[in-house]
Amino acid sequence: MILGINGSPRKANTELMLDEALAAAAGKTGAATEKINLRRLTINPCLGCFKCTTPGGEDEDAGCRVFRDDMDLLLPKLAACTGLIIASPVYFGGVTAQLKAFMDRTEPLLRYGVGRWKLGLRNKIGAAIAVGGNRNGGQEATINAIHHFFFIQDLLVVGTGPDPDPGCYLGAAAHTGLDPETGSLPRNAVTGDPLGLRAAGIIGRRVAEAAAMITPDRG
Amino acid sequence: MILGINGSPRKANTELMLDEALAAAAGKTGAATEKINLRRLTINPCLGCFKCTTPGGEDEDAGCRVFRDDMDLLLPKLAACTGLIIASPVYFGGVTAQLKAFMDRTEPLLRYGVGRWKLGLRNKIGAAIAVGGNRNGGQEATINAIHHFFFIQDLLVVGTGPDPDPGCYLGAAAHTGLDPETGSLPRNAVTGDPLGLRAAGIIGRRVAEAAAMITPDRG
Amino acid sequence: MILGINGSPRKANTELMLDEALAAAAGKTGAATEKINLRRLTINPCLGCFKCTTPGGEDEDAGCRVFRDDMDLLLPKLAACTGLIIASPVYFGGVTAQLKAFMDRTEPLLRYGVGRWKLGLRNKIGAAIAVGGNRNGGQEATINAIHHFFFIQDLLVVGTGPDPDPGCYLGAAAHTGLDPETGSLPRNAVTGDPLGLRAAGIIGRRVAEAAAMITPDRG
Amino acid sequence: MILGINGSPRKANTELMLDEALAAAAGKTGAATEKINLRRLTINPCLGCFKCTTPGGEDEDAGCRVFRDDMDLLLPKLAACTGLIIASPVYFGGVTAQLKAFMDRTEPLLRYGVGRWKLGLRNKIGAAIAVGGNRNGGQEATINAIHHFFFIQDLLVVGTGPDPDPGCYLGAAAHTGLDPETGSLPRNAVTGDPLGLRAAGIIGRRVAEAAAMITPDRG
Numbered sequence: 067m068i069l070g071i072n073g074s075p076r077k078a079n080t081e082l083m084l085d086e087a088l089a090a091a092a093g094k095t096g097a098a099t100e101k102i103n104l105r106r107l108t109i110n111p112c113l114g115c116f117k118c119t120t121p122g123g124e125d126e127d128a129g130c131r132v133f134r135d136d137m138d139l140l141l142p143k144l145a146a147c148t149g150l151i152i153a154s155p156v157y158f159g160g161v162t163a164q165l166k167a168f169m170d171r172t173e174p175l176l177r178y179g180v181g182r183w184k185l186g187l188r189n190k191i192g193a194a195i196a197v198g199g200n201r202n203g204g205q206e207a208t209i210n211a212i213h214h215f216f217f218i219q220d221l222l223v224v225g226t227g228p229d230p231d232p233g234c235y236l237g238a239a240a241h242t243g244l245d246p247e248t249g250s251l252p253r254n255a256v257t258g259d260p261l262g263l264r265a266a267g268i269i270g271r272r273v274a275e276a277a278a279m280i281t282p283d284r285g
Numbered sequence: 286m287i288l289g290i291n292g293s294p295r296k297a298n299t300e301l302m303l304d305e306a307l308a309a310a311a312g313k314t315g316a317a318t319e320k321i322n323l324r325r326l327t328i329n330p331c332l333g334c335f336k337c338t339t340p341g342g343e344d345e346d347a348g349c350r351v352f353r354d355d356m357d358l359l360l361p362k363l364a365a366c367t368g369l370i371i372a373s374p375v376y377f378g379g380v381t382a383q384l385k386a387f388m389d390r391t392e393p394l395l396r397y398g399v400g401r402w403k404l405g406l407r408n409k410i411g412a413a414i415a416v417g418g419n420r421n422g423g424q425e426a427t428i429n430a431i432h433h434f435f436f437i438q439d440l441l442v443v444g445t446g447p448d449p450d451p452g453c454y455l456g457a458a459a460h461t462g463l464d465p466e467t468g469s470l471p472r473n474a475v476t477g478d479p480l481g482l483r484a485a486g487i488i489g490r491r492v493a494e495a496a497a498m499i500t501p502d503r504g
Numbered sequence: 505m506i507l508g509i510n511g512s513p514r515k516a517n518t519e520l521m522l523d524e525a526l527a528a529a530a531g532k533t534g535a536a537t538e539k540i541n542l543r544r545l546t547i548n549p550c551l552g553c554f555k556c557t558t559p560g561g562e563d564e565d566a567g568c569r570v571f572r573d574d575m576d577l578l579l580p581k582l583a584a585c586t587g588l589i590i591a592s593p594v595y596f597g598g599v600t601a602q603l604k605a606f607m608d609r610t611e612p613l614l615r616y617g618v619g620r621w622k623l624g625l626r627n628k629i630g631a632a633i634a635v636g637g638n639r640n641g642g643q644e645a646t647i648n649a650i651h652h653f654f655f656i657q658d659l660l661v662v663g664t665g666p667d668p669d670p671g672c673y674l675g676a677a678a679h680t681g682l683d684p685e686t687g688s689l690p691r692n693a694v695t696g697d698p699l700g701l702r703a704a705g706i707i708g709r710r711v712a713e714a715a716a717m718i719t720p721d722r723g
Numbered sequence: 724m725i726l727g728i729n730g731s732p733r734k735a736n737t738e739l740m741l742d743e744a745l746a747a748a749a750g751k752t753g754a755a756t757e758k759i760n761l762r763r764l765t766i767n768p769c770l771g772c773f774k775c776t777t778p779g780g781e782d783e784d785a786g787c788r789v790f791r792d793d794m795d796l797l798l799p800k801l802a803a804c805t806g807l808i809i810a811s812p813v814y815f816g817g818v819t820a821q822l823k824a825f826m827d828r829t830e831p832l833l834r835y836g837v838g839r840w841k842l843g844l845r846n847k848i849g850a851a852i853a854v855g856g857n858r859n860g861g862q863e864a865t866i867n868a869i870h871h872f873f874f875i876q877d878l879l880v881v882g883t884g885p886d887p888d889p890g891c892y893l894g895a896a897a898h899t900g901l902d903p904e905t906g907s908l909p910r911n912a913v914t915g916d917p918l919g920l921r922a923a924g925i926i927g928r929r930v931a932e933a934a935a936m937i938t939p940d941r942g
Contacts, residue, residue, distance in 0.1 A: 075332045111382040113294045114374065116469035155333065158388045159433030159673065160379065163330040167382035177885040178468030185885055189936065201679065201699060202672035206644035207433055210867065214378030214426055217882030218892040222933060225874030228834040228842055231684045234640035235597065235875045241639065246669040249397030250335035261639060276879060279846065280936050378892065396666040404666055408717065420898065420918060421891035425863035429648065436663030437673040441714060444655030447615040447623055450903045453859035454656045454816065460858065465888040480858060495660060498627065499717050514771045549820040552733045552812065554907035593771065596826045597871030598817065601768040605820035616906030645871055652816030652864055687835030688773030 067098045068273055069147035073154040073165025075105045079242050079256040080197045083266040084153040087195060087238065090270030091149065095278050100143065104164050107136035111163075112170035119178040126181035129174040137171045144175060145186035149277040150221065151269065152212045153195035155251075159204035161211050169215045176219065185220065189282040192216035192223050193273045194237035195266060199244030199251045209237040222280070226265055227272040238265035286317045287492055288366035292373040292384025294324045298461050298475040299416045303372040305482050306414060306457065306489030310368065313493040319362065323383050326355035330382075331389035338397040345400035348393040356390045363394060364405035368496040369440065370488065371431045372414035374470075378423035380430050388434045395438065404439065408501040411435035411442050412492045413456035414485055418463030418470045428456040441499070445484055446491040457484035505536045506711055507585035511592040511603025513543045517680050517694040518635045521704040522591040525633060525676065528708030529587065533716050538581065542602050545574035549601075550608035557616040564619035567612040575609045582613060583624035587715040588659065589707065590650045591633035593689075597642035599649050607653045614657065623658065629714040630654035630661050631707045632675035635700070637682035637689045647675040660718070664703055665710040676703035724755045725930055726804035730811040730822025732762045736899050736913040737854045741810040743920050744852060744895065744927030748806065751931040757800065761821050764793035768820075769827035776835040783838035786831040794828045801832060802843035806934040807878065808926065809869045810852035812908075816861035818868050826872045833876065842877065846939040849873035849880050850930045851894035852923055856901035856908045866894040879937070883922055884929040895922035 068091045074080035081103065088099040110133040117131035125131070129141050144150070154161040161169070173179070175186040194212035196205040213236070216223045226232035233239055240262025242255035256262055287310045293299035300322065307318040329352040336342065336350035344350070348360050363369070373380040380388075392398070394405040413431035415424040432455070435442045445451035452458055459481025461474035475481055506529045512518035519541065526537040548571040555569035563569070567579050582588070592599040599607070611617070613624040632650035634643040651674070654661045664670035671677055678700025680693035694700055725748045731737035738760065745756040767790040774788035782788070786798050801807070811818040818826075830836070832843040851869035853862040870893070873880045883889035890896055897919025899912035913919055 075330070076334075111294065111386075112376065114376070114381075114470075115295075116467055119467040119469060121466070157331065157333070157385075158391070158437055160385065160430050162333075163382050163386035163389050166376075166379065166385045167330075169377045169379075170382050172377070173468075176468060177887055178466070180467075188885055189933075191879075200669065200671055200673070202640060202643045202674075202677035204433060204644070204673070205640045206642070207430070211379050211426070211430065213870075214423060214893065218377055220882070220885050222848075223870075223880045225877070228845055228877050230687070230834055231638065231682060233638055235638070235642070236640075236871065239640035244669060247340070247397075248335055248338040248399075249392075249395060249668070250338060251333075276846075279938055281938060282936055396668055407666055408714075410660075419888065419890055419892070421859060421862045421893075421896035423863070423892070424859045425861070432651075432661075433674065439663070439666050441629075442651075442661045444658070447626055447658050449615055449906070450857065450901060452857055454857070454861070455652065455859075458859035463888060468887070495627075498719055500719060501717055512771070513768070549732070549824075550814065552731070552814070552819075552908075554905055557905040557907060559904070595769065595771070595823075596829070596875055598823065598826075598868050600771075601820050601824035601827050604814075604817065604823045605768075607815045607817075608820050610815070611906075614906060616904070618905075642871060645868070649817050649864070649868065652861060656815055685778070685835070686773055686776040686837075687830075687833060688776060689771075 067100060067147045068149040069143055070101045070151045072103045073162045075164055078253045079251060080153050080155045082256050083195050083197055083238060083240055086263050086266035087151050087270030090267035091274040094271040094274040097274050104168055109137055109167050109171055110135055111167040118174045119180060121180045129183055130171060141183050145183055147190060149191040149273040151193050151273055154208055156196055156198035156204040156208045159207050161208055187219040187221055189280060190221045191273050191276040192221035193269045195269060197240040197242060197256060199242055201241045205234060205239035206236060224272050224276050226268045229268045232268055233261045233265045238269040286319060286366050287368040288362055289320045289370045291322045292381045294383055297472045298470060299372050299374045301475050302414050302416055302457060302459055302485040305485035306370050309486035309489030310493040313490040314497050316493050323387055328356055328386045328390055329354055330386040337393045338399060340399045348402055349390060360402050364402055366409060368410040368492040370412050370492055373427055375415055375417035375423040375427045378426050380427055406438040406440055408499060409440045410492050410495040411440035412488045414488060416459040416461060416475060418461055420460045424453060424458035425455060443491050443495050445487045448487045451487055452480045452484045457488040505538060505585050506587040507581055508539045508589045510541045511600045513602055516691045517689060518591050518593045520694050521633050521635055521676060521678055524701050524704035525589050525708030528705035529712040532709040532712040535712050542606055547575055547605045547609055548573055549605040556612045557618060559618050567621055568609060579621050583621055585628060587629040587711040589631050589633060589711055592646055594634055594636035594642040594646045597645050599646055625657040625659055627718060627720040628659045629711050630659035631711045633704060633707060635678040635680060635694060637680055639679045643672060643677035644674060662710050662714050664706045667706045670706055671699045671703045676707040724757060724804050725806040726800055727758045727808045729760045730819045732821055735910045736908060737810050737812045739913050740852050740854055740895060740897055740923040743923035744808050747924035747927030748931035751928040752935050754931050761825055766794055766824050766828055767792055768824040775831045776837060778837050786840055787828060798840050802840055804847060806848040806930040808850050808852060808930055811865055813853055813855035813861040813865045816864050818865055844876040844878055846937060847878045848930050848933040849878035850926045852926060854897040854899060854913060856899055858898045862891060862896035863893060881929050881933050883925045886925045889925055890918045890922045895926040
């Protein structure tokens with residue numbers, strides 16, 4: 067299953083990109099896909115208590131020991147996927163705080179995890195999507211931040227692959243434009259960015275293709 | 286006034302680094318300093334509604350039109366400072382979600398702002414501090430993310446300056462070490478990192494020195 | 505004097521951007537400007553011998569002890585400037601090898617220098633320009649690489665400043681497009697990128713403005 | 724075959740790290756390994772002429788149409804490997820000019836290539852090693868720069884994987900220390916950095932393991 071995470075608090079642009087990627091992934095290998103909109107979920111930011119990585123707790127499989135929130139729904143999905151596509155709008159040159167809260171709460175999946183989620187993302191395929199109002203407004207930095215998360219979680223990371231003129235090699239990058247007076251992004255503006263939308267499709271196919279290439283048991 | 290923002294949800298390591306920087310800043314030029322611990326504040330994540338950058342609102346000077354929370358306390362401090370030091374522990378290769386929520390909510394200070402906070406950080410001096418459990422665990426990426434915020438907000442950005450062997454040129458980077466079994470960071474572990482603590486002092490002096498060099502009116 | 509360094513081996517796109525920046529810098533404050541095209545110079549790559557940072561050499565002021573090449577012409581210009589704009593095309597997600605060779609050979613200007621070039625770039629204003637064939641093809645990474653050089657050399661680093669819709673906040677970023685079949689960049693294609701060219705002007709004015717704000721002696 | 728490229732102009736530190744990685748790769752899966760020291764080769768920097776990506780040339784399989792140099796030896800090795808480990812010392816926050824010259828000259832391997840080298844690195848496994856004199860002196864940035872190259876060349880990129888306390892998640896990072904007076908790196912200083920050397924072994928095993936997991940034909 068190819069899992070897509072949408073880190074935008076708004077409807078539309080970033081979700082349209084992720085939809086494009088997931089549709090392309092399904093079309094490439096027939097893989098099942100699932101989309102998570104973080105804007106519909108409650109995920110408290112990590113407090114850095116490290117209880118989730120401390121052996122001997124009463125409920126090691128619970129993941130977080132502090133918050134019972136929607137991360138409980140996401141951990142099984144993350145552990146079940148074979149490919150993971152994370153999409154974020156560019157907020158101040160990086161991922162949204164909402165997406166970062168999700169990332170920070172994946173600690174139980176780490177090598178330091180103590181329960182059943184430990185190494186739950188290992189050897190999955192990861193790829194990133196970023197949507198910016200400015201043309202070079204942090205799309206690369208946002209993708210790099212998502213990649214850093216992937217490397218920490220031990221995924222194999224792919225870029226846009228061998229298609230010509232992908233716009234961005236690191237991942238799919240869109241440019242919605244912004245209102246020069248207010249700096250706001252028009253809803254659905256990404257529909258006017260064929261380069262970005264095409265790249266989303268490329269990244270979806272690339273994740274599906276790479277996930278199908280992997281036989282982790284041979285590792 | 287040199288303002289320090291601590292993005293850690295925990296007491297200790299990152300705050301110790303920031304304390305070192307602010308003390309050095311004060312010692313260098315006699316500048317007043319102030320420290321903000323985000324862990325004591327409530328800052329809701331930005332919803333991307335762009336109301337704060339839309340002209341003609343009833344209360345343009347209010348900053349955010351959605352949330353009345355502790356950002357109301359921070360906007361005047363940001364507008365008043367001449368230097369800004371932002372410190373974060375490294376969480377999954379970047380700033381904490383709590384610090385990112387703060388950054389994302391500074392939208393009223395942008396060039397797109399419509400009220401009295403507009404361009405409130407322009408031509409201030411900015412510098413960054415990162416504290417990681419791993420030695421090269423994302424300190425550079427975390428500092429880069431803070432720098433990206435600074436560039437968007439139109440600060441002049443400084444690194445650790447001309448002291449020999451600063452550990453990191455981009456900003457002050459500490460390495461606390463971590464428990465190899467649990468991945469946790471011992472509280473106060475940064476006291477065992479003289480290189481990191483010295484760099485925090487360097488960065489504090491550098492910010493104070495650079496802030497004293499600037500005469501924005503001449504621009 | 506505002507110094508511009510062009511790291512492209514080709515005529516045209518990157519140089520056009522740098523010309524735009526230098527013209528804008530001169531127009532803003534009347535500053536003198538000078539442009540260096542690295543393609544016309546011979547700069548051998550650094551061998552990492554550290555002779556230039558070893559005290560007690562016979563000719564400490566010579567800079568490099570290994571190569572007598574065109575770096576001899578550049579060191580005095582670097583030491584004399586008050587602002588430095590470095591422009592590079594994006595080659596494989598970063599600066600050209602030719603520009604990197606130049607950067608690596610600035611070792612005598614470092615804090616570790618032993619002769620008259622030591623700290624020659626300290627407290628100057630630095631800004632970056634990147635020109636890519638792909639839209640998000642490494643412009644941010646290229647600017648970051650130039651910034652890293654600036655931080656090591658102890659400059660104050662500025663982005664595109666408070667103009668609305670600068671395309672990129674980190675520095676001036678252009679998108680020339682590329683031939684989808686050959687991946688080549690049309691000569692002068694940047695003339696078809698008004699956003700990029702405008703950003704070059706912004707960055708030039710920003711460097712001139714910031715350089716005029718600095719009184720290093722007060723530091 | 725796992726190919727290692729050493730971008731250092733000096734003997735010792737970076738090569739020791741690469742040796743450690745290649746030995747670990749061989750030990751993990753019995754893969755053949757080969758090491759290339761760029762310091763022994765002549766690789767002219769790319770002139771950006773795009774002749775290598777222009778169809779219809781007389782000798783499309785030649786790679787570069789301008790320089791007959793040691794890239795002719797490297798293209799077949801790159802096309803033949805299943806894993807690629809690139810190691811660089813940190814020079815001014817990034818890869819050496821010598822390594823960048825190598826990267827820039829791999830244009831014939833790109834999707835835009837016209838001869839037999841086209842897509843020669845596609846679906847190989849890539850990983851990076853960086854060796855810095857400063858503790859956080861650009862190791863992350865150097866690894867990111869190598870990763871950017873990998874993404875452009877369509878590799879699957881891996882970090883240090885699930886071992887605890889890898890020092891750096893992005894790749895293997897060493898810290899040699901430097902002479903605080905001269906900024907020089909002692910030869911073989913990396914032998915005093917067990918964390919870095921261990922990470923080099925981790926990265927070698929990770930590349931071998933991942934390369935053995937891939938069946939590109941299934942893609």
